[in-house]
Amino acid sequence: MQRFAVGDAVRTRAARPEGHTRLPRYLERRVGHVEAVYGAFPLADERAEGAASEPQALYCVVFDGAEVWGTSAASLPMTISADLWDSYLDPEQA
């Protein structure tokens, strides 16, 4: 499953409230853009539970610091890049 391409705007979903996930809570419901597509990897959330996992696309998603922390952050300009699986993401209107 690869729904996104380099340059696409994406919004992260809510992190799973229970169980294992590799979507950091501080990056949930944030808009970023796909900077790279790394290929297909088993989903960590499923693998951690011993479940069979159909590999899905893993993306490098870049978030602007202001999007993550608000515009007042003294650390700007900054970006945060995270490696996120396809099912962590929804399309966002660019």
Place this chain on the structure above:
Amino acid sequence: MSHDHDHDHDAHHDHDHSHDTHGGTATMASRLAALVSQLEAKGVVTEAQIDQGVEAFLAHAQPANGAALVARAWTDPAFAARLAADANAALDELGSDMTHWVKVKLRAVTNTEAVHNVIVCTLCSCYPVSLLGPSPSWYKSLAYRARVVREPRAVLAEFGVELAPDVQVRVWDSTAELRYVVVPRRPAGTDGMSERELAALVSRDALIGTAIC
């Protein structure tokens, strides 16, 4: 088996869970001991084999590996370009030591006049052990992991890295299968140096992004 073993072995080290968010080291140590004793009881592996594997891996996992990578990139622009495009392929070019290394996907991120990169694993402590050796304790600390994504300039300043206000900080959170390494900028006044001399200038922290070089 040997490849799978190597992979799992490295995955363990590159993705070390013996840190402060998973119930303390005593709990983790007792879990590990229970696991090892079960593996021994079932004839899967002996403790001596595990020790040998760890020693063999750590003998090759040193910051000198990352430094050699950087020195080659500094002296060979074509290599630097290949490193940026496909770090694993570039690593393979560096020679026989690489054959011991495990095939985790690696990405090298290069500092420039306008961009400073720094790596972290906010969720646990993912780290390119093969290239940098065992990670420093601060890398695994809650303080570093929480703060470097929120106020990287302040954290970097505490490490002695003062960045101009217009320099873009890029924080790389190792949330999945990739490991990151920073390629620092080549220091001024090093034009006449050999690749070996240059490699000696590169610190472990520079490869993480918490030092200039």
